[in-house]
Amino acid sequence: MPTIVVEVMPKQELLDPQGKAVAAAIARKGISGVSAVQVGKRFEIITEGPVTAELLESVKALAEDFLSNAVIEDVVSIEVVE
Amino acid sequence: MSATENTKAVLDTVENVAKDPERTQPYAALGLKDGEYALIKDILGRRPTSAELAMYSVMWSEHCSYKSSKKYLRQFGTKTTEEMRKHLMVGMGQNAGVVDIGDGWAVTFKVESHNHPSYIEPFQGAATGVGGIVRDIISMGARPIAVMDQLRFGAIDHEDTARVFHGVVGGISFYGNCLGLPNIGGETYFDSCYQANPLVNALALGVLRHEDLKLANATGVGNKVVLFGARTGGDGIGGASILASDSFSEGGPTKRPAVQVGDPFAEKVLIECCLELYAADAVEAIQDLGAAGISCATSELAANGDGGMHVELDRVLLRDETLTPEEILMSESQERMMAIVDPAKLATFEAICKKWEVEYSVLGEVTEGNRLTIDWHGERIVDVDPSTVAVDSPVYDRPVAYPAWIDALNAQGVNASGLTRSEEGAQLGKWMLDLAGSADLASKSLITNQYDHYVMGNTALAMPDDAGMVRIDEETGLGVALATDANGRYCQLDPYVGAQLALSEAYRNVSSAGATPMAVTDCLNFGSPENPEVMWQFSKAVEGLADACQILGIPVTGGNVSFYNQTGDKPIFPTPVVGVMGVIDDVAARVPSGPQDAGLNIYLLGTTQDELDGSAWAHVVHDHLGGRPPAVKLEAEKALSAVLGAGANQGLIFASHDLSDGGLAQAIAEFSLRFGMGARYWLGEIEARDGVDLTAALFSESSARAIVAVPREEDVKFIGLCEGRGVPVMRIGVTEDTAAIEVQNLFTLQLDEIRARSNETLPKYFG
Numbered sequence: 046m047p048t049i050v051v052e053v054m055p056k057q058e059l060l061d062p063q064g065k066a067v068a069a070a071i072a073r074k075g076i077s078g079v080s081a082v083q084v085g086k087r088f089e090i091i092t093e094g095p096v097t098a099e100l101l102e103s104v105k106a107l108a109e110d111f112l113s114n115a116v117i118e119d120v121v122s123i124e125v126v127e
Numbered sequence: 128m129s130a131t132e133n134t135k136a137v138l139d140t141v142e143n144v145a146k147d148p149e150r151t152q153p154y155a156a157l158g159l160k161d162g163e164y165a166l167i168k169d170i171l172g173r174r175p176t177s178a179e180l181a182m183y184s185v186m187w188s189e190h191c192s193y194k195s196s197k198k199y200l201r202q203f204g205t206k207t208t209e210e211m212r213k214h215l216m217v218g219m220g221q222n223a224g225v226v227d228i229g230d231g232w233a234v235t236f237k238v239e240s241h242n243h244p245s246y247i248e249p250f251q252g253a254a255t256g257v258g259g260i261v262r263d264i265i266s267m268g269a270r271p272i273a274v275m276d277q278l279r280f281g282a283i284d285h286e287d288t289a290r291v292f293h294g295v296v297g298g299i300s301f302y303g304n305c306l307g308l309p310n311i312g313g314e315t316y317f318d319s320c321y322q323a324n325p326l327v328n329a330l331a332l333g334v335l336r337h338e339d340l341k342l343a344n345a346t347g348v349g350n351k352v353v354l355f356g357a358r359t360g361g362d363g364i365g366g367a368s369i370l371a372s373d374s375f376s377e378g379g380p381t382k383r384p385a386v387q388v389g390d391p392f393a394e395k396v397l398i399e400c401c402l403e404l405y406a407a408d409a410v411e412a413i414q415d416l417g418a419a420g421i422s423c424a425t426s427e428l429a430a431n432g433d434g435g436m437h438v439e440l441d442r443v444l445l446r447d448e449t450l451t452p453e454e455i456l457m458s459e460s461q462e463r464m465m466a467i468v469d470p471a472k473l474a475t476f477e478a479i480c481k482k483w484e485v486e487y488s489v490l491g492e493v494t495e496g497n498r499l500t501i502d503w504h505g506e507r508i509v510d511v512d513p514s515t516v517a518v519d520s521p522v523y524d525r526p527v528a529y530p531a532w533i534d535a536l537n538a539q540g541v542n543a544s545g546l547t548r549s550e551e552g553a554q555l556g557k558w559m560l561d562l563a564g565s566a567d568l569a570s571k572s573l574i575t576n577q578y579d580h581y582v583m584g585n586t587a588l589a590m591p592d593d594a595g596m597v598r599i600d601e602e603t604g605l606g607v608a609l610a611t612d613a614n615g616r617y618c619q620l621d622p623y624v625g626a627q628l629a630l631s632e633a634y635r636n637v638s639s640a641g642a643t644p645m646a647v648t649d650c651l652n653f654g655s656p657e658n659p660e661v662m663w664q665f666s667k668a669v670e671g672l673a674d675a676c677q678i679l680g681i682p683v684t685g686g687n688v689s690f691y692n693q694t695g696d697k698p699i700f701p702t703p704v705v706g707v708m709g710v711i712d713d714v715a716a717r718v719p720s721g722p723q724d725a726g727l728n729i730y731l732l733g734t735t736q737d738e739l740d741g742s743a744w745a746h747v748v749h750d751h752l753g754g755r756p757p758a759v760k761l762e763a764e765k766a767l768s769a770v771l772g773a774g775a776n777q778g779l780i781f782a783s784h785d786l787s788d789g790g791l792a793q794a795i796a797e798f799s800l801r802f803g804m805g806a807r808y809w810l811g812e813i814e815a816r817d818g819v820d821l822t823a824a825l826f827s828e829s830s831a832r833a834i835v836a837v838p839r840e841e842d843v844k845f846i847g848l849c850e851g852r853g854v855p856v857m858r859i860g861v862t863e864d865t866a867a868i869e870v871q872n873l874f875t876l877q878l879d880e881i882r883a884r885s886n887e888t889l890p891k892y893f894g
């Protein structure tokens with residue numbers, strides 16, 4: 046089934062406590078060379094049929110207003126995967 | 128930031144200013160007025176560098192400089208007598224006030240606003256509000272031991288209220304619970320005046336030994352300036368100048384970037400790290416980083432000290448290497464502290480930071496003279512007198528105007544408006560239920576259940592008791608109680624009286640729990656200071672509060688002013704949140720807000736007047752606001768407080784509840800609901816003695832009143848105590864094992880029914 050994939054990341058300029066914790070854990074595992082980690086969200090929206098232009102527009106609007114918090118997050122990609 | 132775009136290419140050094148003296152600078156975009164910019168040029172004898180402009184703009188913002196309120200806030204100092212200062216170790220001006228509570232213990236407490244960020248991003252806004260006030264407490268040398276919050280949301284049934292409500296409550300519980308601090312109380316009210324401007328005030332309490340007191344004074348030439356805690360990123364740049372010092376434009380938030388994201392686990396580590404640094408005597412002075420970040424910490428530390436300060440700004444540890452010096456100076460990244468460290472103790476300091484995995488960077492040192500100089504990769508970008516940044520900011524005497532609408536509002540009292548009263552039992556009982564289930568008076572357990580109350584194991588009282596109370600000393604039982612109040616409706620009717628009633632109620636709540644009131648903190652939430660009518664409200668509220676503190680003999684130790692709170696162009700009701708801290712010798716003598724035994728006599732202390740204007744009854748039953756708020760009775764409050772304190776101390780009072788919103792009706796409902804103990808009341812004697820009708824007897828909000836439950840064998844002693852102190856006392860009921868409240872000859876309400884009404888309201892909208 047076609048799937049619309051929406052990826053949301055915390056805004057670059059804001060603190061990402063989750064990413065910071067993961068980066069610290071990676072360092073504790075003895076792996077060097079990692080300077081930072083950012084943890085975001087990925088939504089897989091499975092459609093009933095082919096993705097129409099109208100549906101894609103709706104999802105784009107949803108991504109901005111509903112799936113992400115525009116104050117602290119950015120929608121970094123929206124793509125259709127068959 | 129537009130302010131810094133044109134400076135990225137060429138660093139705007141002090142030297143550069145001489146070459147390019149006439150550059151056009153974006154001071155207006157940074158929130159500075161023409162006159163303020165001219166004043167900066169006057170002070171410096173040249174135009175500021177872009178870094179200096181950044182510092183002045185945030186530090187001279189309303190939020191940081193108190194430029195509109197300073198003129199009035201001075202009263203809190205001038206009206207504080209020597210007697211009131213007796214227990215005051217640190218007063219206004221430092222991060223938080225400190226009060227001696229005996230046995231070598233001191234407590235520090237303060238309430239602050241985080242209103243504007245909490246509308247834009249409710250979760251992070253409220254969370255970082257908690258984080259910020261907790262750091263104020265740490266910076267006094269204290270261990271934070273409790274938090275409280277004072278919330279005002281828009282109308283409960285408005286579509287946007289749930290968004291703000293869930294975010295704010297979630298943010299507070301997330302940050303406070305992760306820190307492991309008990310949330311021991313607070314307030315929640317709903318009114319459409321807060322629709323696009325919720326109030327999120329956060330209070331924190333800390334404890335310290337006298338000798339552990341720390342101040343934010345950079346002294347000792349050669350001492351190191353160390354920034355430690357989280358790294359500096361692009362969070363909340365200009366939050367203080369732009370966000371908290373201007374109004375939201377119509378149609379919602381437009382200034383979006385100025386929010387911060389908090390990390391409570393980093394703050395928890397920072398607390399423990401700081402406390403170990405204090406125990407090792409490794410810091411000379413300390414300041415938290417909140418609004419205005421490094422600009423504020425460096426200039427305040429330097430201005431409070433006896434020398435100057437030099438800082439190498441490129442040594443700041445960054446999360447984002449692309450930040451410009453101006454952005455670093457303005458960043459409001461959370462969980463950071465700045466310490467002044469004796470070089471001989473630097474190794475100790477570093478070892479403790481390493482133990483806690485807290486990053487630190489030595490930025491510079493305390494210098495001779497009185498200049499604050501900041502370099503960026505060896506080039507001078509700031510050279511100022513720090514007191515011109517942090518202390519001697521402009522003071523405005525804003526125009527004040529008596530509100531054109533207030534006489535008409537005051538004339539429209541309950542009687543003038545002809546509001547329907549009742550002598551019918553069924554109607555009075557229905558009103559009592561309606562009040563119990565109303566948005567403001569309904570159970571707030573949906574909120575408070577999300578907070579830890581008992582973590583740390585020292586909570587003696589928490590919501591829904593009248594005051595929160597925590598034990599300080601496990602050996603002696605010494606403890607402190609805290610209560611906060613503010614009734615926006617009263618303040619809208621009369622800000623002078625309203626502020627005094629807020630103080631009276633908080634004072635009464637602390638007393639009701641068995642503690643002796645000692646000191647005050649306030650968070651003064653108002654509309655725009657550029658509106659002369661708002662400025663009048665503010666001036667009256669401050670005057671009222673300062674006058675009342677003087678009469679009650681308890682000093683204001685610190686707090687916060689939040690202006691520019693309005694929905695559209697309509698200011699919020701004046702909302703001066705007043706917190707009172709009291710001391711109890713042994714928390715074992717605390718008094719809960721409801722009885723647990725049958726057969727106790729219930730006494731009403733104080734007298735009832737026909738004071739229904741601005742009441743919950745007028746609001747809930749008639750959707751009415753007008754008239755004059757209840758009379759303030761400060762001498763009666765003092766006498767009542769003395770009776771409640773002595774009664775608790777002597778074990779005469781088994782339960783006590785103050786009368787406030789909703790009057791006697793709401794008080795007896797809450798009294799019984801606290802532990803599910805029924806009661807029977809008679810109102811005839813109140814009607815006869817005080818000359819009031821049944822509606823007033825049940826719903827009047829006359830001040831200086833409380834109900835108490837006293838065991839029968841102590842009656843004589845208790846009445847003697849009241850008479851000795853001149854407190855009017857009348858037996859109005861008895862507790863009974865009935866699971867109902869009977870008001871004789873009028874109505875009987877089952878506790879289950881009242882509880883259901885009280886409990887259903889918040890879940891209906893937010894469940």
